[in-house]
Amino acid sequence: MLKAQTVLPLINGGRLIERHRSMAFVGATGRGGVNRQALSVEDAEARQLLLSWCSARGYAPEIDPIGNLFIRRAGKQPDQPPVMTGSHLDTQPTGGNYDGIFGVLAGLEVLESLDDAGIETERSVELVVWMNEEGSRFAPATMGSAVSAGAMTLEAALNVRDVTGVSVQQALEDHLAIFPELGRRPLGSSGRAFVEAHIEQGPILEAERRKIGIVNAIQGMCTLEVDITGFEAHAGTTPSLNRQDAFVAAMVLLERLRSKLHDPADVLRFTVGRFEVSPGSSNTVPGRVVFTIDLRHPDVEYMLRCCETIRAFASGTIERCNVNSRLLLRSDPVQFATSITEEIRAAAVRRNIPHMGMLSGATHDSRYASFKMPTGMIFIPCEKGISHNEAENVDPQDLIAGAQVLSDTVVSLAGISS
Ligand code: HGY
Ligand code: MN
Ligand code: MN
Numbered sequence: 001m002l003k004a005q006t007v008l009p010l011i012n013g014g015r016l017i018e019r020h021r022s023m024a025f026v027g028a029t030g031r032g033g034v035n036r037q038a039l040s041v042e043d044a045e046a047r048q049l050l051l052s053w054c055s056a057r058g059y060a061p062e063i064d065p066i067g068n069l070f071i072r073r074a075g076k077q078p079d080q081p082p083v084m085t086g087s088h089l090d091t092q093p094t095g096g097n098y099d100g101i102f103g104v105l106a107g108l109e110v111l112e113s114l115d116d117a118g119i120e121t122e123r124s125v126e127l128v129v130w131m132n133e134e135g136s137r138f139a140p141a142t143m144g145s146a147v148s149a150g151a152m153t154l155e156a157a158l159n160v161r162d163v164t165g166v167s168v169q170q171a172l173e174d175h176l177a178i179f180p181e182l183g184r185r186p187l188g189s190s191g192r193a194f195v196e197a198h199i200e201q202g203p204i205l206e207a208e209r210r211k212i213g214i215v216n217a218i219q220g221m222c223t224l225e226v227d228i229t230g231f232e233a234h235a236g237t238t239p240s241l242n243r244q245d246a247f248v249a250a251m252v253l254l255e256r257l258r259s260k261l262h263d264p265a266d267v268l269r270f271t272v273g274r275f276e277v278s279p280g281s282s283n284t285v286p287g288r289v290v291f292t293i294d295l296r297h298p299d300v301e302y303m304l305r306c307c308e309t310i311r312a313f314a315s316g317t318i319e320r321c322n323v324n325s326r327l328l329l330r331s332d333p334v335q336f337a338t339s340i341t342e343e344i345r346a347a348a349v350r351r352n353i354p355h356m357g358m359l360s361g362a363t364h365d366s367r368y369a370s371f372k373m374p375t376g377m378i379f380i381p382c383e384k385g386i387s388h389n390e391a392e393n394v395d396p397q398d399l400i401a402g403a404q405v406l407s408d409t410v411v412s413l414a415g416i417s418s
Pocket of ligand 3: 388
């Protein structure tokens, strides 16, 4: 914790806003959002833009074997574990301009405002850009941070393929070829602490009229894939009883699951986000359906029971079709270190910013960072809680307040030597 009279650097709000505007052009969809999926050309362009800002400051970027990017501002004690901050630059296919981006640009602000103030910190401060947080191109989500924390093997991650059959390994090789100058570092980077700034992606802060969310925990999350195999047939000549219609089987299964897993408290989150029908021809009875189920809950036992129910229901035969499922991701709820949440709270109190403790409904790379080091998250409100939507919007004053609390927290943890 800081001494009361310590003067902390002010972030440059104008620069922060301007950086968001510049980044919003990269992968712009033309409908107000962005599409910068992991290891895509657009993802590389976003990293090139970020690195152009970093090289102007002389920061030395490095990359690890799964594509996580590290940008270090050296401290007086370079051998001490650094204080780390950051988030992700990859987005959903119809993503907004703040999910992940805010945490990266706010983290860059921390480094630059220390430069501008001529402050040397005791510990180095590192900005991290985690690879493939969203998991929309390469499942599962939070892949880069999971591999870094040892929760997923590098080999398993490199073998994941997107819907066109391109593997992470191939996409990463193509990506690295764009950045020949990057230094290399081994997997498993960690430090004194990791602090991530992120939009809440939900309605609570706005409804409670608070400007800072001090995240105490992230709820549990399971991602499953259900695979149903029927038999392709002619849409005009095949009677119902002769059909093995994979789409009908999927509908029956989902209806059973939604009534079985109905949660009157509306805490359980059950989402079918990807649903592929093949062959996808209007006049052929679908022979195969593959879809995902994203399941979330703060109570791990309850979540696992729901997961087991899904596995049990999604097996055997339904409507004469074969049904099976596989678990793509299980990430249990995590609690963040009170040593970090108290630092964040102290920073919000010092700046007299209305704040509250809260749970994160969304998952984040901080989940896996917390496996390696004391971790915390800072939320800011987003308009109507809208996210994973091109209409995602944030009040610029909230971006500035969030970045300032992040800076105060990181600098306090890093220590000021001069
Ligand atoms: O899915 C999530 O919770 C994160 O926003 N990718
Ligand atoms: Mn995010
Ligand atoms: Mn997201």
